Amino acid sequence: MSTMTNTGTTGSTSSDSARGEAGRGRGLRLGGMNWLVWRQHRAAYWTLLAAAAIAVAVMVYQRQQMITYLQGYDYPHLKDGWENKFDHAPLNSTAQLLQLVPILIGVFLGAPLLAGDLESGTAKLVSAQSVSRVRWITTKLGVTALVVVVCTTAVSAAFTWWWSPVKSSSYALSWYDDAGFDSSGPMPGALSLLTLVGGVAIGMLLRRTLLSMVVTLGFAVALRLVWSHFRMSLGNVLTVTTHNGVTGENVFPNLPDSAHLVDQSYLTAAGDTIGWGSCNQGTEKAMNVCLEKAQVVGWSVDYIPMSQMSSMQWLGASILLALAAGGAAFVILWGRKRLV
Template sequence: MSTLVHTPSARPPARHRPHLSGMAWLTWRQHRAAYRVAIVATLSAGAWMLYQGLRWRDFLRDAPPFYNERYSHEYESWYEPAQLYTGLALYILPLLLGVFLGAPLLAADRDKGTAKLVVTQSVSRVRWMATRLAVTALVVVVCTGVLSAAFTWWWQPHGLEVEWYRPERFATTGPMPVALALAMTLLGALIGFAIGRTLPAMAITLGAGVAVLYVSTRFRGLLGVRRTISGPFPDPAVRAPEHSAHIDHFFTTTSGRQVSPGQCSTNPLDSCLADRGVVHSSVKYFDLAQRDILQWTGAAFWTAVALIAGALTVWWAARRSL
């Protein structure tokens, strides 16, 4: 009589796939709709900008070096508006993230009362709040980083040095959009936690976001040291270098008093300035070489604002009732 011997079949070792767990999984589960919308929108917009960038390169390769009416019309009717409106969309993207992602992040839980469950669980308030902010911040940084890189690549053949100081160019390339988006999102989360109501928090975050964009645009000239070039008046050679950001133009009299062009309302301007005793002409500007310094300085400032807002939210959540 034979005996059947069963040998255990060799099974391949189980593969441990990376996955979220604990509070990170819960955060993703609760806000997966908003996160997925952000990711899908990023992939769609990134693919569209990639396609447009390839078309733009083909257009520049085929365009003649001299003026051509057909190519000029095609550029003005499609490529220029597409680049302009895409830049404007990226300019207000941090505002949209703050209103629709940051503000409801914590306000919705307080509004619905689900935040009170936190005090009944073994997870501390600090860990609960920090995880939510960290996961959201990661999604925001990745999405805006991809869009910024895609838009920068799209503009590359056109010349990133052209009008680089304009708000829709300065705030949508390099590290600036990532820092602005992170700051507005965490500011929205702080406002939402403080207000505790979703719709009012979104409205207040909208106003705060507009203020952030205004400050970022209005005071970006304070991020670096302006350079000055001067010469005898009138000297046509006294002008800012090519691709520089012209900030101010003023004149100096023999007594050292400064005169702005706006003080001469009569024409011609040269005669008016000569009558005032102007002997020197000066121009203040930011050189193209300062662009990266200005952008990274601005990004560092807004990142610090984001970190302060996030830390204040966590600190406040640990000390106030939910």
């Protein structure tokens, strides 16, 4: 009896000591479901993190090269003519590549996230354990979304910093185009999260990895097209008018630098507007007769100034993030009862 008692005590002490050593050695390491999800998708996570780090390093280098060139033109107060020899190809190419990031994240990270487990049977194994389906899904979404947010935020911040010295000039990159608007500020993160969640939802419903990736590609491209169509509607359109006629010199309204021209029309004496092409009769005489008959007195121009870019981006990002949150809620609620 004495021997058995001593052995049990010793075993308990050793076990407690081992757990204590493991606890001290763990430190800030991931544990439980977080560790399992990270280990399962570590290749994709590390690839995304490494790509973001390389992209940030390249952008920092390119900005230093650009600043060196601009200093020859008294940067930050640039003199006229700096655009003549400015190489805007790296900036434009990078902006174009950054537009692919949300699509790639949705296809290669979002679509296989649950579809791979459902196709291989891992989801059934997980559902048979003590961990609930909701916790498993939320952990997968949470860890993946965190990695995506960290990477896209870092890349977007680096690109915005790189672009900022020449942002006011449309020669380098137009702020209202897809490449400039969607590659800076909060937009890459918001678009990436929405395509990520969309890919996860598609994979959960289709349960086949390859098919889910193909459908997610179509979803991401469609999202890009729809977003491009409605993006500028986020701005507050301003109108400026003139009453100096429509022909001759200095009759067109002066717009702020890099303003986005929405529409331009003829302004009549009654305050109405008519399309500027309605009096294009082919000859100058016929055009003047038409303008006089319509009582045209000047121009009416609708535009969006560049000063609204930041507010438009945050408004757009809020809408996209709300859609992503709705998609995440759908994934959790659907997976709670119908995942396997």
